[in-house]
Structure formats: C-alpha cells, structure tokens
Amino acid sequence: MVRPEMPGRLPGEPDPHLYLSGVTVSFDGFRALNSLSLIIEKGELRTIIGPNGAGKTTMMDVITGKTRPDQGEVFYDGDHDLSKLDEATIANLGIGRKFQRPTVFENLTVYENLELAVKADRSTFATLRGLVTGEMRDTIDRLFETIGLSDRRHELAGALSHGQKQWLEIGMLLGQDAQLLLLDEPVAGMTDHETAATAELILRLAQERTLVVVEHDMEFVRNLGAKVTVLHEGSVLAEGSIDQVQANQRVIEVYLGR
Amino acid sequence: MRERYPTYPLLSAVGWLGFAGVGVLLLLVPIANLFVPPGSALHMPDYLVPLIGKYCTYAMLALALDLIWGYAGILSLGHGAFFALGGYCMGMYLMRQIGARGVYGNAELPDFMVFLNWKELPWYWQGFDMFWFAAIMVVLVPGILAFVLGWLTFRSRVTGVYLSIITQAMTFALLLAFFRNDMGFGGNNGLTDFKEILGFNVQAPETRIGLYLASVIGLAATFLLCRWIVTSKLGRVCLAIRDAESRVRFLGYSATGAKLFVFTLSAVLAGIAGALYVPQVGIINPSEFSPANSIEVAIWVAVGGRGTLVGAVLGAFVVNWGKTWLTGAAPDAWLFVLGGLFVAVTLIFPKGIVGLAQQIRLRREAPRAVAKPAEGD
Incomplete structure (x- = not known):
C-alpha cells in the first residue's frame, strides 16, 4: 500500500500519526463527511468542535473502522490504511x-x-x-x-x-x-x-x-489550550488557536446562524 | 497495603459441597435400587430412573442455552434442533443395531426403508453401525451446523431478536425436512423400536441404569465445563459482549470469534444431550424439531435464572417435573401454566428462582448491613 503524496509536506518530514484524505461518507444521500482532510501529528493534542451534525462522530467511526468511507483514505502511522481494516484490528494497531x-x-x-x-x-x-x-x-x-x-x-x-x-x-x-x-x-x-x-x-x-x-x-476547550479544528457540514471550516477560531467570521456565522 | 486480586475458582467451597451432594444423591439412589427389593419403602418406582435420566439430558440442554444466552446474550430459539440432530445420530446407530430383528428381517435396511421399497442404504447412513462413528457424528453434525450458521450471522452483526428469529426458522426448516419420507430418516414416525446399545438390551433395567448414570455424569461434566468457561477470561469477554459489544470490538477483541466459539460449543453440548436422551425415551421423531420445544428450553432457563448455570439445571428439573405431573393430572392445563410461567418470570421474578433466592437472602442480611457505614461517592 503506497500512501499518496501529501500536500504541503516537506521531504524527509516524519509521517503524521493520522492522515485523512478526502474522506466522504453519505447516509441515504446525506453527506455526513464531505471530502474531509485532516492531519494529526504524532504527540499532538487536537480539539475538534463543530455544531451538531458537523460529522464529528462519523469521523471517529471512519477512523475506528465502524463506518467505511465512500471515498478517500485514512492512513495511520505511515501506511496502515484504516479504511480497509475492522474495528478489532484497528484497536490492536x-x-x-x-x-x-x-x-x-x-x-x-x-x-x-x-x-x-x-x-x-x-x-x-x-x-x-x-x-x-x-x-x-x-x-x-x-x-x-x-x-x-x-x-x-x-x-x-x-x-x-x-x-x-x-x-x-x-x-x-x-x-x-x-x-x-x-x-x-x-x-x-x-x-x-x-x-x-x-x-x-x-x-x-x-x-x-x-x-x-x-x-x-x-x-474546557480553552483550558486545554491546543490547536482547534472546526468541522462544519462534514469538512474543515477553520483551524487554529481557540482565539483565532473564535474570531473567525465564518465560524461565528455557523455558530450564531446567519 | 497489598491489594487483593480477584480469583476465579471453578466452584466455591460451598459450591463443591452442593455439587458433590447432588451428584452422590443422583448416582447412588438408582444403584441402591438394584439391591433394595421392590415393595420396600426405600425402593424408587421403576419409571423414575429413565424419567430423571431424561431430565438430566434436558438440564444439559438448558446449560448449553444458558452458556450462550445468559453469558453472551445470544438467545437461540432453535437449540432444540441441535439436541434433535444429536438424537438422530444416536437413533441411526440404534436402528443399525436392530439388524435382521426388524419386522421385515432385513439385516441391512431399517424397516421404514424396506417399507418404502428402498434397495440399498443411503450414503449418509453408512458408518452408523459403528458406535464410535455415531459418537463422532453426535458432536460434528450439530457443531458444524452451528459453526456455519454462527459464522454467517455473527460476521454480518446479526444480533438480538433477528438472530432469535433465524434460529427459530432453522429448527422449523429442519422440522419440515425431517417430516419428509424421502429424506431417509423415517419421516413422521422417526426412528424407534430400538433393541440394543453396545450389545446391551435397551429395555433391561441394568442398561437403563447405565444410561441414567451416563446422563448424570454427562450433566456433571457439562456443568463443570460451562463453569470453567464462564470463570475464564473468555467468560468475562462474553459478559462484556452481552452488555456492550461495540466496546469489546474497540478494545481489540474479535466479538465474532468469541461468540462463534461459545455458540458452536453450546450446540455440541446440546447434541450430546440429545444422544443421551434418545436411548432412554426409545424414540426420536421430527416433533423434537418443533419451534415450541426450543422456546420451552428458553423458559426453563428463564424460570431457573439465566446467567447462573445452576438456575438452568434447576429450571429444567422444576419445569419438567411440573410438566410430567400436570400432563398426568390436568392435561389441558399445561400450556396455560407454561404461558403463565413465562409471564410471571418476565414481570415478577426476572432473575428466576436463583434470583429470588438471592433476594430473600439479601433481605435477611439487610438488618446487619445497616450497621455498615454508608458508602460515599
């Protein structure tokens, strides 16, 4: 299994711990995840927020093998393609x-x-x-x-x-x-x-x-003080520190309604 | 301070005492009967030996169901099918032992085949003239069926009521199949008129006591085997599957593998029970596959208390003793009583007889417990 080239990755840089690339999951026509891409580095603490239905739990289902993505790949620790494995195997990884x-x-x-x-x-x-x-x-x-x-x-x-x-x-x-x-x-x-x-x-x-x-x-997210990813309608809306994210105009729109 | 770690003995000291007590009682009483003259107050009526022997095989079947239902949460409503398949394997051996002593005097073919104008023995009857072959089939036939059924269903994550319906459909399909004369299992009449088992006359009192002892020993061995499994780590994995199957998978266990193992083992135990049952009752016919039979097994386990093993044995004895007594005293009432039991066990004592006993004991100990300091969170 050869991992596809990752955008914005320098040659010789270590593999990310988790890499989601263009993951799409649909349930009866509803796109729970819409071409979601995400990179989590080794040793990172990442918080993920988003309104209800943003796809947070579906994302976890895909990573842990409970749900198979319709499109896209999920790589763990280099070249384990999680989208092909079952829950128990993934847990043991x-x-x-x-x-x-x-x-x-x-x-x-x-x-x-x-x-x-x-x-x-x-x-x-x-x-x-x-x-x-x-x-x-x-x-x-x-x-x-x-x-x-x-x-x-x-x-x-x-x-x-x-x-x-x-x-x-x-x-x-x-x-x-x-x-x-x-x-x-x-x-x-x-x-x-x-x-x-x-x-x-x-x-x-x-x-x-x-x-x-x-x-x-x-x-609680603020107390953790880690990088925040905002999910919305199945893809990443914004990424950054909690202050950056909270100041982001699109995030405000999503959370407060337009 | 050194922490105490839980240990999981096969049985507690009290448990072993009870096990030995019941075992000695069941083993010695009929043996003593051989020496006590009929008519003495100590002499058990003759019909009791095969009756209790039959209950022992039912209790084995109940243990098999409790292992998968009580511990792994798999409610099979078709366990009677595995019991019947084991019974048919034994029945085929017993038929072959009749030889030329049948009504038609055909040394090779059982009577019903002669009657159907069959000229030679079907391939699947080959080998059943040998006890060891039949004994292996008693294990293999139910085991392989359960393995295939389990593999197909557990792998596709079929659980709960859907699985129950599939098992029920399986036993019903077998019922219809075994009713057919051209299946070659004696059709409606099944297999009967047995003469000998291992060279002993099946009707002789000594043989009956031998079969009875085999059933008691079979029950004891089944109980200990089931205890061994439920006290093992696999037993705790099964309980975990019953309560939160996805958590088990996300911990890295193959829930499918664990379920497949206990389901197959359970079917094998049911098959052995059926094989012990048939020579004692002297007949096996398709009615053993009837869905109602399998549901009754679930009621025995529920009445005794599921997930306790002891409860399964107790339930099998109590309900069947009630059935024997009532079908003699008031034949029409039995089905109502069975239905009533089912309702009572669901509404009033969901943990069965064993659960009731525990409740009573807790209530008796309650006044002492008050003295203990309240538990803080």
Whole structure:
C-alpha cells in the first residue's frame, strides 16, 4: 500500500500519526463527511468542535473502522490504511476510542473492566486460558493511580457515577496501550470539579500520546489550550488557536446562524 | 497495603459441597435400587430412573442455552434442533443395531426403508453401525451446523431478536425436512423400536441404569465445563459482549470469534444431550424439531435464572417435573401454566428462582448491613 503524496509536506518530514484524505461518507444521500482532510501529528493534542451534525462522530467511526468511507483514505502511522481494516484490528494497531456516552461493562467490576482492556493476546483461545500475569496486575495498579477509583475496584462498574465511568473508559484505552486516543465528549455530564480534573488528566496524557478530543464545552476547550479544528457540514471550516477560531467570521456565522 | 486480586475458582467451597451432594444423591439412589427389593419403602418406582435420566439430558440442554444466552446474550430459539440432530445420530446407530430383528428381517435396511421399497442404504447412513462413528457424528453434525450458521450471522452483526428469529426458522426448516419420507430418516414416525446399545438390551433395567448414570455424569461434566468457561477470561469477554459489544470490538477483541466459539460449543453440548436422551425415551421423531420445544428450553432457563448455570439445571428439573405431573393430572392445563410461567418470570421474578433466592437472602442480611457505614461517592 503506497500512501499518496501529501500536500504541503516537506521531504524527509516524519509521517503524521493520522492522515485523512478526502474522506466522504453519505447516509441515504446525506453527506455526513464531505471530502474531509485532516492531519494529526504524532504527540499532538487536537480539539475538534463543530455544531451538531458537523460529522464529528462519523469521523471517529471512519477512523475506528465502524463506518467505511465512500471515498478517500485514512492512513495511520505511515501506511496502515484504516479504511480497509475492522474495528478489532484497528484497536490492536493502537487506536483507542471513548464513546460519547460512557460505555463500560456494567456487570463486571471496575478491576475486571481494566483486566479486559490491558494489552494481552486477544485471540479467543488465548482468552479462554487467559491468565493474569504479574505484569498485567502492575499495569492495572498504575492505571488505578492515573484514573483514581482505586477504592471502587471491586464494585460493579454499573454502580459508578457518570463522570467516574468516563474516567474508567479512558483508563481502559490506556490499558490497551493506545497511542492515538479519540475522546468523544469526555466531559459531557460532568460537574465543574470533575471537568477540571479531566482537563488535567488529558494534559498529562498528552505528554506521551496523541489525543483527539471532540468537545462542545468551549471553556474546557480553552483550558486545554491546543490547536482547534472546526468541522462544519462534514469538512474543515477553520483551524487554529481557540482565539483565532473564535474570531473567525465564518465560524461565528455557523455558530450564531446567519 | 497489598491489594487483593480477584480469583476465579471453578466452584466455591460451598459450591463443591452442593455439587458433590447432588451428584452422590443422583448416582447412588438408582444403584441402591438394584439391591433394595421392590415393595420396600426405600425402593424408587421403576419409571423414575429413565424419567430423571431424561431430565438430566434436558438440564444439559438448558446449560448449553444458558452458556450462550445468559453469558453472551445470544438467545437461540432453535437449540432444540441441535439436541434433535444429536438424537438422530444416536437413533441411526440404534436402528443399525436392530439388524435382521426388524419386522421385515432385513439385516441391512431399517424397516421404514424396506417399507418404502428402498434397495440399498443411503450414503449418509453408512458408518452408523459403528458406535464410535455415531459418537463422532453426535458432536460434528450439530457443531458444524452451528459453526456455519454462527459464522454467517455473527460476521454480518446479526444480533438480538433477528438472530432469535433465524434460529427459530432453522429448527422449523429442519422440522419440515425431517417430516419428509424421502429424506431417509423415517419421516413422521422417526426412528424407534430400538433393541440394543453396545450389545446391551435397551429395555433391561441394568442398561437403563447405565444410561441414567451416563446422563448424570454427562450433566456433571457439562456443568463443570460451562463453569470453567464462564470463570475464564473468555467468560468475562462474553459478559462484556452481552452488555456492550461495540466496546469489546474497540478494545481489540474479535466479538465474532468469541461468540462463534461459545455458540458452536453450546450446540455440541446440546447434541450430546440429545444422544443421551434418545436411548432412554426409545424414540426420536421430527416433533423434537418443533419451534415450541426450543422456546420451552428458553423458559426453563428463564424460570431457573439465566446467567447462573445452576438456575438452568434447576429450571429444567422444576419445569419438567411440573410438566410430567400436570400432563398426568390436568392435561389441558399445561400450556396455560407454561404461558403463565413465562409471564410471571418476565414481570415478577426476572432473575428466576436463583434470583429470588438471592433476594430473600439479601433481605435477611439487610438488618446487619445497616450497621455498615454508608458508602460515599
């Protein structure tokens, strides 16, 4: 698989972590993504905003293999074409996704949720034997240090609060050792205190991983202080710092109506 | 402080005790019967041995369904088909054992083939005169059917009620097919008039006790195998699939692979149960494929409490004992009772008998729990 030439890329420059090129997805004639192109560099923290229906979740579906694009390509880490792979393969390449609605295994304990997430042979027969090694336990302990919840480890995940479930889900992505984390509205439904704690957690994670955060909460986006991409009707409307974006005339029109 | 990590024993100490207790009871009572003279108060009525043996095979079928429904969320409404296929494989072996003792005295062909004027044995009846071959088929036929069906449906992400309907259609299609005389499985009448199994007269009390013991051991082995799977990491993956399948995929597991594995294994267990069932009841006919049979299995599991394994066994015994008793006492009432049970289990005790028992225990322990400090968030 040969990656097409990327516009504006200097020779010898390292590959971007994620590269979407002209991705189009239509549902019954409605273009959820309209020739969307996007470059995320390795180690970057990127926030993506946009009004409802702008294509944010569809974009995540395409990256994680849930939706196949009608046109365009999605390259990960050089030359993995994600548009040809299924969800499990993509996850094992190192892409982790947090859903908009926190999705954890409610009838398993918090510990068991992390145990399933921690990197190990995922094949069915390996899972049947599935021993938990000391190394995996150390990883799980470190995850508890990162996300808190240590005192709830043997409770059912269904008993956690909304915000705690969001953290557990982020912990699961870290457990699978995802290098590219896609977080869909990580602070939705969180209290101010929880939101601040999550911002702190994201900034800490951004030091060693690539993060793409989709969020509506402008205050939160400002606190992250990262490059912002504005999506509108399935393609990129504007890109830049939060101040640049908020001053952009077209962005104002889209958000306030014309 | 060192953290305690959860361990997943096959059974708890209490569980092993209960398992051994029930096992000893089921194994020893009929054996003791051989030595206790009829007429003594301790002597079990003769009809009870095959009856309980039959219930054991039903309980195996219920365990097979609970494994996929209770743990992986796959509600098969066609599990009776796998049971019946296993039964037919055993029935074909038993037919071949009749030999020249049939009504028409044909050493090669079963009676119904002679009656249909067939001149030679169809290719798919070859080999069934050997027990080992039939035993392999008991495993392979339901297993391969389940694997193919599962591969086609799970891969296309067919879940929930759609999958239930497909399995129901499968058993109905098999019902119609097996009714046909030219299929070569005895049509409407099925396979019956068995004489011998492994050289033993199937009617002899000793053989009946042997079959009974095989069923009890089969049930115990099925239970332990299912326990082993649900306490493994794969068991937790199955629970995860039941609750949030897409999350499992995005974690990098092949949900399709895990479902295919448990579904196929479950069908094999159902087939073995069917093979143990047929020599004890002495007949297998197409009615075993009827959709209503498969739905009844789901009711056993629901009544006992799904996702508990113990509940499946309990449900199979309780509902079938009720059916045996009621079809004798008030034959017309059974279907109403079955329907009523279904409604009750949905509305009043959704977690079945096991769930009720847990609730009662929790309520008894509740006054003590109040003393514990309230939990902070």
